[in-house]
Amino acid sequence: MISCPKCGVSNPEESRFCRACGAPLPGASDGEGGGRRCPMCGAMNPPDSVVCERCQARLVPLIAEESATEAEEAPEAAPPQAAPFSAEISPPAEGEPDWLAELRATMEEAEEPGPEETPPVEEVEVPEWLTGSAPPAAPAETAEGEEEVPEWLQEVALYSAPAEEPSPPGGEGAAAPEPPSEAAPPGREETEVPDWLREVLPTESPPGEEEGPPEWLEAATPSEAPEWPAEGGEETALPRGDEGAVPFTEVPPEAAETAESAASEIPAWLREVEEAAAPPPLLLEEEAREEEGPPAAEESVESMPTWLLEEAAPAEAPAEEAGPEAPGVSKGGHVFTSEEGVPSLEPGEVPDWLKELAPPAEETPAAPPLEMEPEHFEGLVPAEIPDWLQALRPREEGEAAEEPVETEGLLEGLRGTLPPSPLIGAVEKAVAVPSVTTKPASVARAELFQELLTRPVISPRRVEKKPRGPMGLAIQRLVVGLLVLVAILAPMGGVWLPMEEGPGSAVPAVRADVQVAYDTIETRVDRGTPVLVAVEYGPGEAEEVDLVARALLQHVLDRGGRLIFVSTRPEGPALADRLASSLDGADEARTVNLGYQPGGASGVQGLLADLARRPIYPTGGPATEAAAMEGVTSAEDVGLIVVLGGQTEDLLAWIEQTSARYPDLPLVAGISARVEVSAQPYLERAGAGALRGMVVGLPGTAVYYDLRGVEDVHLPYYLQAMAMSQWVVAALMVVGMVVFLVVGGKGR
Amino acid sequence: MERFTKRILPTAIAVGAGVLTLLGYLFPVEPFITVRDEMVRWAVIVAAFAFILGFLNILRVHLGRLAGRGAGRGYSLVLIVTALVSLFVTSAGLAVDSARRMSDWWFGNVLYPLQAAAAGLVAIVLAFSAFRLLRHRRGVEVLFFLAAALIVLLGTIPLPGVLGTALATLRQWWMEVPAMAGMRGFLIGVGLGTLLVGLRVIVGIDRPHSDV
Numbered sequence: 014m015i016s017c018p019k020c021g022v023s024n025p026e027e028s029r030f031c032r033a034c035g036a037p038l039p040g041a042s043d044g045e046g047g048g049r050r051c052p053m054c055g056a057m058n059p060p061d062s063v064v065c066e067r068c069q070a071r072l073v074p075l076i077a078e079e080s081a082t083e084a085e086e087a088p089e090a091a092p093p094q095a096a097p098f099s100a101e102i103s104p105p106a107e108g109e110p111d112w113l114a115e116l117r118a119t120m121e122e123a124e125e126p127g128p129e130e131t132p133p134v135e136e137v138e139v140p141e142w143l144t145g146s147a148p149p150a151a152p153a154e155t156a157e158g159e160e161e162v163p164e165w166l167q168e169v170a171l172y173s174a175p176a177e178e179p180s181p182p183g184g185e186g187a188a189a190p191e192p193p194s195e196a197a198p199p200g201r202e203e204t205e206v207p208d209w210l211r212e213v214l215p216t217e218s219p220p221g222e223e224e225g226p227p228e229w230l231e232a233a234t235p236s237e238a239p240e241w242p243a244e245g246g247e248e249t250a251l252p253r254g255d256e257g258a259v260p261f262t263e264v265p266p267e268a269a270e271t272a273e274s275a276a277s278e279i280p281a282w283l284r285e286v287e288e289a290a291a292p293p294p295l296l297l298e299e300e301a302r303e304e305e306g307p308p309a310a311e312e313s314v315e316s317m318p319t320w321l322l323e324e325a326a327p328a329e330a331p332a333e334e335a336g337p338e339a340p341g342v343s344k345g346g347h348v349f350t351s352e353e354g355v356p357s358l359e360p361g362e363v364p365d366w367l368k369e370l371a372p373p374a375e376e377t378p379a380a381p382p383l384e385m386e387p388e389h390f391e392g393l394v395p396a397e398i399p400d401w402l403q404a405l406r407p408r409e410e411g412e413a414a415e416e417p418v419e420t421e422g423l424l425e426g427l428r429g430t431l432p433p434s435p436l437i438g439a440v441e442k443a444v445a446v447p448s449v450t451t452k453p454a455s456v457a458r459a460e461l462f463q464e465l466l467t468r469p470v471i472s473p474r475r476v477e478k479k480p481r482g483p484m485g486l487a488i489q490r491l492v493v494g495l496l497v498l499v500a501i502l503a504p505m506g507g508v509w510l511p512m513e514e515g516p517g518s519a520v521p522a523v524r525a526d527v528q529v530a531y532d533t534i535e536t537r538v539d540r541g542t543p544v545l546v547a548v549e550y551g552p553g554e555a556e557e558v559d560l561v562a563r564a565l566l567q568h569v570l571d572r573g574g575r576l577i578f579v580s581t582r583p584e585g586p587a588l589a590d591r592l593a594s595s596l597d598g599a600d601e602a603r604t605v606n607l608g609y610q611p612g613g614a615s616g617v618q619g620l621l622a623d624l625a626r627r628p629i630y631p632t633g634g635p636a637t638e639a640a641a642m643e644g645v646t647s648a649e650d651v652g653l654i655v656v657l658g659g660q661t662e663d664l665l666a667w668i669e670q671t672s673a674r675y676p677d678l679p680l681v682a683g684i685s686a687r688v689e690v691s692a693q694p695y696l697e698r699a700g701a702g703a704l705r706g707m708v709v710g711l712p713g714t715a716v717y718y719d720l721r722g723v724e725d726v727h728l729p730y731y732l733q734a735m736a737m738s739q740w741v742v743a744a745l746m747v748v749g750m751v752v753f754l755v756v757g758g759k760g761r
Numbered sequence: 762m763e764r765f766t767k768r769i770l771p772t773a774i775a776v777g778a779g780v781l782t783l784l785g786y787l788f789p790v791e792p793f794i795t796v797r798d799e800m801v802r803w804a805v806i807v808a809a810f811a812f813i814l815g816f817l818n819i820l821r822v823h824l825g826r827l828a829g830r831g832a833g834r835g836y837s838l839v840l841i842v843t844a845l846v847s848l849f850v851t852s853a854g855l856a857v858d859s860a861r862r863m864s865d866w867w868f869g870n871v872l873y874p875l876q877a878a879a880a881g882l883v884a885i886v887l888a889f890s891a892f893r894l895l896r897h898r899r900g901v902e903v904l905f906f907l908a909a910a911l912i913v914l915l916g917t918i919p920l921p922g923v924l925g926t927a928l929a930t931l932r933q934w935w936m937e938v939p940a941m942a943g944m945r946g947f948l949i950g951v952g953l954g955t956l957l958v959g960l961r962v963i964v965g966i967d968r969p970h971s972d973v
Contacts, residue, residue, distance in 0.1 A: 489889065489892070489893065490889055493885065493888050493889040493892055494885050494889075496888075497884065497885050497888055510918075510920075511920070511921055551876060552868075552872055552873040552874075552875075552876030552877055552880075553876040553877060553879060553880035553883075554880065555873060555876075555877060556877055556880075583812075584868065584872070587864075587865055587868040587869070590865065591869060591873075610805065611805055611808040611809045611811075611812060612801075612804050612805040612807075612808035612809075613808070615801050615804040615805055615808065616805055616808065618801045619798075619801050619802060619804075619805045622798050622801065623798075623802070631862060631864075631865075665948075673786075686917070689936070690936065690940045690941070690944050691944060691948075693936060693937065693940065693941045693944060694941055694944050694945045694948055710917075712917055712919065715919075732919070735918075736918040736919070736920075738884065739914045739915070739917065739918055740915075740918065741888070742884075742887070742888040742891065742914060743911055743914045743915055745888055745889075745891065745892040746888075746891040746892060746894075746907055746910065746911060747911070748892065749891065749892035749893055749894065749895060749896070750894075750895050750904075750907060752895075753893070753894075753895035753896045753899075754895055
């Protein structure tokens with residue numbers, strides 16, 4: 014048994030620290046071989062080991078490795094590090110709070126059955142993150158005190174378990190390798206505390222200075238502690254924002270009220286526990302320290318390992334989160350308010366076991382807004398934030414709640430949505446559509462077209478040939494043709510119609526027009542008078558017009574005139590030669606054929622203007638060489654124009670061109686009966702008119718011959734054939750009218 | 762360039778020729794008369810050249826029909842052969858004898874009888890059509906047309922007696938009053954239309970001589 018030189022409690026032979034007060038026991042060596050105990054598996058390693066030989070856990074922190082090396086060089090100079098952890102529980106002093114006394118009594122009752130023993134040492138100085146590495150203590154030893162002791166205090170109590178774990182519960186004696194007592198032999202203290210931890214902890218804690226806080230902790234304590242703990246000690250939660258935080262309400266209010274007076278009486282170990290667990294005790298500690306003297310902060314900082322300084326620096330952020338009144342916060346200093354306040358260590362700088370104990374990163378509260386001293390704002394002018402930037406700033410929930418709620422669409426139910434553009438959905442002015450007036454005819458055509466489109470398609474059917482009636486079309490044609498033929502041939506068979514003979518037999522009107530023509534030739538044509546004859550008919554009209562032409566031209570020749578034949582039709586020159594050959598006295602001296610002049614009305618104009626330039630048909634010689642052309646160069650040199658026409662256009666062209674350019678030049682026409690109606694308007698009436706007179710068809714020719722007093726042997730036959738055929742045709746028309754009016758027809 | 766040759770140039774020529782010819786008639790003084798007569802000569806030459814184009818065109822059409830193996834190829838073949846032979850006979854100045862040329866003989870013995878016979882058939886066709894007119898058409902105008910035809914036909918026949926005189930008098934009235942009135946109206950319409958078309962061509966509104 015080894016008696017603790019400090020408290021006198023008996024400890025097993027192998028103990029390194031006192032199981033009551035935690036003080037190093039004399040004769041305790043640094044482990045069995047003076048090595049290092051693995052914080053993970055508890056195995057002993059040689060003193061110079063860095064990594065556990067059993068579990069490969071790192072025994073010395075990386076940062077503290079150099080310091081540990083230095084410490085190994087002077088191991089004797091380094092006192093045991095148990096000072097902060099083995100604060101002796103002093104007997105209850107006067108004014109001690111009830112909760113503390115109760116706590117002490119509970120500890121003593123649970124851990125030390127012997128009456129002579131001091132209350133069990135609560136090695137609560139180690140913060141929670143550090144105590145987590147220790148094996149849990151036996152349930153039997155802490156079962157009773159767990160409900161009354163705060164959680165942080167329970168964890169601190171469990172720190173002593175490594176020394177107690179091997180020992181059977183309740184056992185005590187020298188034979189036992191590990192007595193149930195929590196105290197360890199002083200000689201083992203150095204072996205249980207790693208070097209790196211030894212560097213972290215105060216370098217030396219003499220027994221006589223146990224009641225004062227270690228220097229390194231004094232340097233870490235805030236120089237200006239907040240006043241809130243002293244003002245009331247009311248129920249206040251630890252301002253860490255961490256659910257795992259130990260509520261300060263577990264501290265009795267009486268303790269806060271009497272903290273200032275009892276600060277000097279609180280043992281060092283309890284003071285350190287309070288510093289590590291809750292700010293109020295630190296405040297008390299600070300006040301008590303102020304009474305003792307100013308802390309040597311700089312020295313303490315210098316004595317701290319570098320890694321701990323780096324770890325302590327970020328602790329300002331969570332400490333400042335509570336504002337300037339955050340307990341345990343020292344302006345510009347380091348903070349060790351609680352285990353939660355310790356920032357996470359950098360990988361590689363701490364052993365794995367310590368890394369696991371570190372609080373999760375997400376639990377670290379966000380940095381509070383930076384608060385600066387008023388003097389820092391001197392000379393600064395608040396910036397004016399433009400509206401557009403104000404609109405972009407994050408909105409508070411309260412502001413968002415003021416925004417209208419979207420009532421429809423995909424964003425239904427959301428607040429603060431952007432309003433739709435005013436242009437979207439705005440009804441524009443309708444474009445004026447010009448009114449279109451639709452004609453009824455167009456509508457009718459459209460309806461017909463629509464009807465045709467909607468009409469069902471009918472496959473074409475073979476049109477059955479209707480049977481002909483009793484009087485088929487061919488029979489009708491045959492009958493009509495035969496009747497006309499019989500009428501034409503009837504005069505040849507001696508069948509004559511009764512016809513008035515003599516000049517009086519002609520129609521009075523026909524007789525008048527023929528009379529004018531006859532008189533014109535009689536008056537205008539003398540011997541050698543050139544007469545321009547326009548042959549403007551074709552072979553189809555030749556049989557009819559030739560009769561008329563012969564009557565007129567023979568009269569001219571009989572009068573001694575000269576005939577100059579021209580034509581605007583290609584077949585005209587040939588007909589002119591044929592006509593001339595049928596006339597008596599039509600020799601080359603009195604007749605000349607100037608051929609065909611193309612161009613229609615322009616050709617007539619050219620003929621009238623340039624008769625002398627025309628070639629002689631068919632030789633092509635110059636017209637001036639012809640005897641009939643003697644003294645004739647243009648229409649002005651002729652005495653009469655006789656137009657023999659069978660087509661309306663040709664007759665009108667000659668009438669119009671002659672009357673326009675040569676108004677005094679008389680024009681007589683011998684035309685077919687089909688052109689009579691077209692020539693009627695140009696006949697001279699009452700001394701006005703371009704056409705002086707005309708002879709129309711067989712009736713006119715008959716009248717003309719009658720006027721001249723000559724007789725044509727063929728003319729009566731022609732007249733009988735014409736009259737007979739006209740009667741037949743007239744009869745067919747009447748019969749057809751009656752038949753189809755009675756029988757009926759297709760109609761319209 | 763195409764616009765100039767197909768539209769501007771023909772229009773300019775037509776307008777210029779029309780204006781110059783019109784000036785020669787409106788102001789029959791020199792040099793308008795000379796220019797007018799020259800323009801008329803050019804028109805005759807152009808019309809003669811149109812006959813050549815027409816001849817070539819009818820050859821092309823019927824040659825195409827002959828190559829296409831369509832209906833009526835035989836008629837086309839006869840037409841082409843006849844046209845070429847007529848051209849050769851006329852151009853060569855072949856003669857039947859010393860008094861008659863081949864062309865005149867051809868005209869007097871082929872063309873003249875054929876056209877005369879066709880004209881004679883017209884009388885038969887007109888008679889048959891008049892007979893069946895009410896078979897196809899009915900109405901007041903048809904009856905009016907048939908009555909007018911009967912009057913003209915019967916009035917032209919120099920019949921003796923009162924009937925002949927009455928029909929002749931009725932026919933004369935019909936020809937001098939209703940028929941002439943209608944014909945005058947028709948001629949006035951034609952004259953106005955010709956004047957309008959001439960002015961439109963001269964001004965350039967109508968361009969029948971232009972492709973575009």
